[in-house]
Amino acid sequence: MIDPSADRAVFRQLADLLRDQITSGDLAPGEPLPSELRLAQEYAISRTTVRQAIGQLRTEGLVTVDRPRGTFVRVPEPTETITLPRGARAAARMPTDAERRHHRLPEGVPVLVITTSDGTTTVHPADRVQLTRP
Amino acid sequence: MIDPSADRAVFRQLADLLRDQITSGDLAPGEPLPSELRLAQEYAISRTTVRQAIGQLRTEGLVTVDRPRGTFVRVPEPTETITLPRGARAAARMPTDAERRHHRLPEGVPVLVITTSDGTTTVHPADRVQLTRP
DNA sequence: AGCGATTTGTTCGTATGTATG
């Protein structure tokens, strides 16, 4: 499973394992991951290393942590479709900490920034908003 | 500067400090941050905590790490503007590992996914692409 | 060419705090 002597870091190997289980559906959306302590014992690695692996999946937006209930496979949010106004431009980037709190964004979710032709900008959570051009 | 007894975590306080220096231009694009050891000594905190703060800035796409040369303020890429086709939809999300390698994406950079009306999808690095509707 | 210093990466151990059940 995990080879400490391998070239790839242990925490990346664990992240790969968990990511595979998520993308394959073995771990379905809403399902909890095993606890950090459980994973540490199961793979005979430290809890710090487990947390590094889970941290990786968090930045990828694959899991969310509901402290202290556990870590769960992220459930896709229903998306709202927004029309990109004429002459407007749209870009995507990671939110700042303040924007994360303001929009109650889970980790690993970008924001869509729309700048209209009059210069005003709006910020939308990318997990709940799609753009379209009719 | 940093108050260990404050409500906000120390590593977030340091991330805030560095982020302010970056957004204010005090730390210009391409400039190196002080080394982890230097920051740890300067603020009398552990290197682990410094790394947490820098990790935060990495996920926000504000800095990139060139190991072992140092950590640098990310230099904005020249952006290309793409017209969102009629009937198409656009979404943003974090790239998969494969997409990161394929597009040579640094950490903390989302992708723009454009789905045209015929169902084909294209993936664009969000640090180099903007959308527009003429 | 070599060698030491510097810097980031990884991993371990440990401890305390906080929220939930």
Add this chain to the structure above:
DNA sequence: CCATACATACGAACAAATCGC
């Protein structure tokens, strides 16, 4: 009140890559 589980923070050690002398 107690057990569980995640958050934060400290310290330590070694590896790997780069740089300057």
